[in-house]
Amino acid sequence: MSSDLMVRDELLRRLHADPALRAVREGLARGERVLTISGVHASGAKAFLLAALHSLLRPREETVHPLVFVSADEDLEALGEEVRLFASLIGDTSLRLVLLPAFDVSPFDGLSPHPALLQQRAHALTTLARGEAEIALVDAKALLLRTPAPADLLRLDLRLGRGEEIAPEALVSTLRTAGYVREDPVREPGQFSWRGGILDVYSPSEPAPVRIEFFGDEIASLRAFDPESQRSTATLDRTRLVPLREFVVSQEEVKRWSEHLEREWPDPQFAHDRKRVRIAAQTGDLPHGWEFLTPLTRPLTSTLCDLLPTGLFLMDDAARLFAYLEEFRQAMETRHEQARENGRIVLPPDHYFLTPTELMARMAERPRLELHPLGRPSEFLSEEAPSSREIAWRALSPKSVLSPTTEWPAILTPRPGALTFLVAHSKPLAEHFLKLLAEREVPVDLFSPSTSDPPSAFREDAHRWPLTILIGRLRHGFHLPSLGLLVLSQQDVLGDEPEMPAAAPSRERTRAAFLSDFKDLKPGDYVVHVDHGIGRFEGLVQLTAPDGIAQDFLLIRYADEARLYVPVDRLDLVQKYIGADGHPPRLDRLGGTSWLRTKARAVRAMRDLAEELLKLHAERKLIxxxxxxxxxxxxxxxxxxxxxxxxxxxxxxxxxxxxxxxxxxxxxxxxxxxxxxxxxxxxxxxxxxxxxxxxxxxxxxxxxxxxxxxxxxxxxxxxxxxxxxxxxxxxxxxxxxxxxxxxxxxxxxxxxxxxxxxxxxxxxxxxxxxxxxxxxxxxxxxxxxxxxxxxxxVDVLTLTATPIPRTLYMALTGLRDLSVIQTPPPDRLAVQTLIVPFSPALIRRAIERELERGGQVFFVHNEIETIHEIVHLIRQLVPHARIGIAHSRLPERELERAVLRFVRQELDVLVTTTIIENGLDIPNANTILINHAERFGLADLYQLRGRVGRSHRLAYAYLLTPPESTLSTIARQRLAALKEFSDLGAGFRLAALDLELRGAGNLLGPEQSGHINALGFELYCQLLERTIRELRGETIEEEIVPQITLRLSLRIPEAYVPEMSQRLHIYKRLASARTEQKLAELREELKDRYGPPPPEVERLLLLGSIRNAAISLRVRAIERELSHITIRFADPDRVTPRQRRAFLAVHPSAEFTSDGALRYTIAAQNEHELLLRLRDDLLLLHAEAYNSSGTGDMRRGRTR
Known part of the structure; x- marks a missing residue:
């Protein structure tokens, strides 16, 4: 055998020569409808078989496509990772594989499926309907599910290319119908925003959101953009927008549902559900479980078989599969009866599912492979179907060739003639194996799927192939004697138990550091003005001066109904108020002295804190x-x-x-x-x-x-x-x-x-x-x-799960040695949050569903007096559940024992108050029910909800509330806030921030928490940082921001940026941008997001340049009367003779007055030219100041 024969070529040669695989190919070519492959048991071997069949059958034109693997108990996401791994080994690095899960709720639960699951199903179904999937991994229950017709699915699956024509309004309408939500800015999959000619949209099928710019109805450009910075990152030729759900519904259709229910379901027992749909028809808010009402007006007539007219099905353990589907269908019949008895409007199971008999009839004429671990014939077919031919393909455990006493690395020494692979979970571990084995002179190579020329070569001297290391995830290794193939998982070698991550590509996103950028500011929120104290934001208002010049102002209301109008170019003085304890602050009195006293007290306390920290820091350096x-x-x-x-x-x-x-x-x-x-x-x-x-x-x-x-x-x-x-x-x-x-x-x-x-x-x-x-x-x-x-x-490392705000982290740098981990684990799925009325039937369904998938449940009930009633209720609802109880009045040992039993999975349900510590990490608990959710604050709910969703499993939080009719006004307001929270909107971000601020209070102590409350968090951090720098002996010159009165219209037109929150955000950034680079970046971002800035916005950007130049010159005010300009300096003595001479050379009529002002005239044709000339005059003074101090020439190009 030649030395340049590569592992991939050798593996393909063996696959083509394998008798069992050849028998499969020949049987399918002859038209045999059922072939049984026996001996395949391990999940890794199934994944390898799928990759091998895909490679072997793909070149044949008559081959059926795609391969459809159906299983009742395989972890499809983990299996998908393994199939991709082996496909890349065999030579296909761009395998088109989809996963089709079943719904995680039944049509009779009154609940909607998890949004992530709906997205996954919609993507899979549309890809299958287009015939673009090569392998589909299907949950067995999904085989029975009825689906929308292929044409209905494809109607919302859009492919857009540069230069193509589509009406933007029609595209926006399609996105709404497909389940996308309008949100500006677009940050998460499933969001879109539309701003006069520019459409931003984030499709789950794309790695990044896409910015579509229109010229009329023509797509002028397609650009990917970063969801954090909102800046474009790449130009695209095409993009795909997939629907977020397979069911689509219009408001008109919901009205028809309501009419149908009033007519066909008039009994009083169904009044509650009729009311839910009636309210939805009036408000446009779809009720929980609306997806399963669609057959009321549009029967579901298609199934997966209709989407795959030429698919080759592989039935995993077919005999067991059939029994499983019979049991599942029977369970659905029972659920349907229970729901009707409980007064729910539910359609019969036939509207959603085939019967196993109907499925058998549809499958009878199809070619099919049936996997069977033991080789028994399948009972899946009807009696008329021909018996299947059995093909033996033994896949053994690696233990069949490894002695129990064999130690590593002898395990990995290749055997003569065998192809041996080791799958390592990460590149560092693969490189570590490579180094260790090379040191022990074991022939080894690292396989890279990206290269077309794998490195491994046959060792003629030893008749051995080197061990090849693959980077990927494999749960269980296997040995295929017929191929001379041994594949080892990391677990086989090291004995650790890997947990498979979610299959989606990792999208690492650091939580953005909190800045008061006004994105979430809304009327009624508290704000802090650095000079005037705490007030209430009333809105963005436009005022027109007597000379007809209009300008935007921020309106803040103080105590005694006093009002302050802050010009938008001074929003750097305003911050959003956030305290450390979440309580509303007291409004300050405009013009009073209490605010100055509050600031002085806080600075004294900060100085004491900083001195103590500096002293400890210095002492430790001497030990x-x-x-x-x-x-x-x-x-x-x-x-x-x-x-x-x-x-x-x-x-x-x-x-x-x-x-x-x-x-x-x-x-x-x-x-x-x-x-x-x-x-x-x-x-x-x-x-x-x-x-x-x-x-x-x-x-x-x-x-x-x-x-x-x-x-x-x-x-x-x-x-x-x-x-x-x-x-x-x-x-x-x-x-x-x-x-x-x-x-x-x-x-x-x-x-x-x-x-x-x-x-x-x-x-x-x-x-x-x-x-x-x-x-x-x-x-x-x-x-x-x-x-x-x-x-x-000794060395001390302290861990805390309380997050610390980044602004505080920056302020404390150098005093406390802090390390912050802000990056969440890759692919952690969002927790589906449902606000539902308290219902025993719903509680039973939620608990049973979690237990059915082997998980555990938290039930939070924060009243010790009645907690045993809840335990009794759950025992009645779910008799087989093992239930524990935890609250603060239990003896400490008993409380700890209950929680330990839950951690060790000896309990299924833990009924608890909020006592359970947040530090617990229980990945197996993925459902939490929170009773009387309306009594909790957002931060508490955020923290409670965070106890689930810590693995790659879909997680659920049920916020249980009383009927709305019994709630007080305050409780209703809380519920409205909860709805915002459950949608992961602004309330969610503020809840996360609230927790960070509690962390700040914990770190700094109770006295400092009081000062955070008095000043607001952002101002507190700014003053703390300044205090620390002063104590270190740094010279701090107070920044003077000039009062600029130019009598110009300075505002962002609503036609350019329609949303008030976004205009506020841009005003805030303009006022806070202290460098030309920041202003240039902001201008580019505005152009990218909204199109070329109009003249008003260009003037605002120029004003920013004027302000920054004036700050560097310590200018106190700039005033304009017609063509006369007055510049007032805070330190007139710092204006050097050289600066004066340079300025007078350009403006001979200019006058430097005795009171420290510069007066001169600017002749300009328009407002834009006036601003340009003023900016250049300030830059001239700035450049001369640098020249006179000997620090180099900073003169800018002048525009005249």
Whole structure:
């Protein structure tokens, strides 16, 4: 065999020669309708078979397309990742694969499916209807589901190209019908905005949102843009806009539903549902579960079989599949009867599902492959159908060729003639394997699917192919003797249990740092004027001066109904008010002295805080500590064992921590990040580094439950290494505690994880080097004192799940060593949030659905007196559920035991008050029901809801409320806020911010929280940063922003930017832009988003340049009377003779007056020319100021 024969070529040769696969190809070519392939059991082998069949059948013109894999119990997303991996190995790097899930609710639950699931189904169905999918992975239940006709699906699946014609109004109408929501700016999939000739839209099928610019009805340009910056990033030729749901409905159709129900369902028991639809017909708000009302006016006549007239179906374990579908259809009949008994308007199951018999009839004439692990014939066909021919294709476990005693890396040594592959989860781990095996002289290569020339070559001397490492995800390896193929998963080699991520491409998005940019400002919100204090924003108003010049102003109302009109060019003085406790502030008195006193008090308190922090910071630098050694090879091996790549924030935090540890002074670093953002992985790497230097590590957690969680995580992660880990808490026996204490003193325990028990006097360490503290703010005063003493001797890393606002992080830089992880895990799905009236039937359905998929449920009921009634109700509704209870009046041990049982999955439902700590990470709990949701604040709901949705599973939050008729006015207002929250609108962002501010209060202490409330958060941070800089001895010159009165019309026309919130946002950015670069970027962004700026906006941008030049010259005011300009300087003495001479050379009639003013005349044809000349005159003075100070020439090109 020649040395240049490549692995891919060899694999393809073996696939073509394989007797079983050849028999499949020949059988299909002869027209055999049913072929049974026996012996395929492992999911990895199924994925490889799909990729192989796709490769082998694709070249044949008569081959049916696509391959449709139907399974009752496969994880389709994980299987899809594996199919893509093997397809790239075989040579197809652009496989068109779709997943078709079934609905996550039944048509009889009165609930809508999860939006992410609706998007996935709509994308799959439209792609299949167009004949563009090569492989479809289908949930068995979806095979029974009726679907809209192919023509209806394709009507909303749009392909747009540059130069094509389509009426923009018609496109906007189609997007609304397809489920898109109008939102400006567009940031998330499913949103669009329309601004006079420019349409922004974010289709789930595209990697980024697209900006479509029209010239009349012609598409003049297509550009991808960044959803954060809103700037265009690439020019496109074509784009695809897919519908967000398979069902579409118009307002007229909802009215017809209402009429139909009034006529056909008149019984009193159905009054509630009739009312829901009637209100929807009047308001346009679709009711929960509206998707399943569509057959009222448009029967669903198609099925998946109709979308795939030439598809080749692969039925996974066909006999079991048929039994499963029978059970499912029977369950739907039962659900339908229960719903009718409960007074719900529901159509019979036949409107939504085929019967298994009907499905059999449709499948009987189709060619089909049936997979069977044991080779028994299928009962899937009717008696008239011909019996299937069985083809054996044995896929064995890797254990069949690996001895249980074989140790790594001997496992990976290639066997003669065999093709051996190892699948590593990440590039760092793959490179680590590559290095280790190369050191042991094991022939090994790293496969890259992007190259057309894979590297591996046959070793003639050893009759061996090198081991080939693939980067991807594989749950279980397999051995195919007929192909001489061994594929090993990471689990087969290292024994870890990987969790498959969501299949969507990772879209890493850092939470934007909070700035008061006015995007979410609405009338009634509180604002802070730097000079006048806290008032209430009343709106953006236009005032016209006596000379007819119109200008926009921000109207703020103060105490005693006093009003302040702030010109839009001075919005840099105004910030949105956000306090630390969420309570509304008291309005200040316009012109009073209380605001000045409030600011002075806060600055004094800040100075005290900053002095204390600076003192501690300086003291710690003088204390000698242990300087840890640089990373060892074992450290690299430990870090490579992490199954995901670190996010940029994690990598930066780890680098900062290691740098601190390697310094000869004790580390004291705070690591902030939300639950599930990867703090523990960073902490474990620091712990490993300490142990490698012969030091011990203590991990402190505030509760036994968190100790248990950390102990499990550390034990699993450190398993491949000879490191001893122990735990110390009240749930340990006396013997275990004694053994641990002895091990700590003798040095045989490397890492101990415990509660405050670790701080007891009887705990002695042999050589403690690192203390990791989780949620320090939750320890008591005595414990904090003990921790303060520890900080002087050993390195301390403190973890907190309370997020810290970035503005505070910047202000504290240099005082506290802070690391912040703001990047969420890749592909975390949004939690579907439903506001529904309290209903026992709905509670039963929600709990049963979560338990059916092996998950767990939180039920939050915040009244201890009645919590046992809820437990009793759930026991009646779901008798088979294992239910636990948690509230603050339980004895501490009993409370901890209940939560621990839930963490260990010994309970299905935990009925709890809000006591359960936010630090818990329970990925298996993905449904939460919150009773009396109207009594909670937005931030509390945000935090509660965050307890679910921590895995790649779809998650649900049910906000249960009383009937609206019984609610007070305040409760109704809260419900309105909840509706905004559930739509992930502005309320959601403010709730997240509210939590960050609580974090700020926790970090700085209660006294500083009071000052945050008094000043508003943004002004507090600005003053704190200034105070710290002053204490460090920096010279701070107060910025003077000039009062500019030019008697010009300065406003953004509504025709250019229609939405008030966006105009406010642009005004704010204009007023805050302090450099020419910022102004130029803003101009480009406006041109990109809204088209060429009109003259009014160009004047505003020029005014920004004038203001910035005036600030650098310390100009106090600029005034204009007709053609006469007066410039007043704050420090007239700083205007040098050289500046005066240069200015008089250009303007001989100009006058520098004794009171520090410059007066001269500008002759201009129009307002734009006036602004240009004024800007250039200021730049002339600015340039001469730099020349006279010897710092170089900054003169700009002059426009005359």
């Amino acid at each position: 000698p500590g242990h300087a840890f050694s640089p990373d060892t090879p074992w450290q690299a091996e430990f870090e490579a064992g992490f199954e995901y790549e670190l996010t940029p924030d994690q990598a930066r935090a780890l680098e900062e921590i290691k740098r601190d540890m390697e310094r000869p002074v004790p580390m004291d670093r705070l690591l902030c990040g939300d639950v599930g953002f990867g703090k523990t992985e960073v902490a474990m790497r620091a712990a490993f580094k300490a142990v490698m230097d012969g030091k011990q590590v203590a991990v402190l957690a505030p509760t036994t439950v968190l100790v248990e969680q950390h102990y499990r995580t550390f034990t699993r992660r450190f398993a491949p290494f000879p490191i001893t880990i122990a735990q110390l808490s009240r749930f340990c026996s006396r013997a275990e505690i004694a053994r641990t204490l002895r091990g700590l003193e003798e040095g045989t325990v490397d890492i101990v994880i415990g509660t405050h028990r670790l701080l007891s006097r009887d705990v002695r360490f042999h050589d403690l080097g690192l203390v990791i503290i989780d949620e320090e703010q939750r320890f008591g005063v005595w414990h904090k004192e003990r921790l303060k003493q520890l900080r002087h001797r």
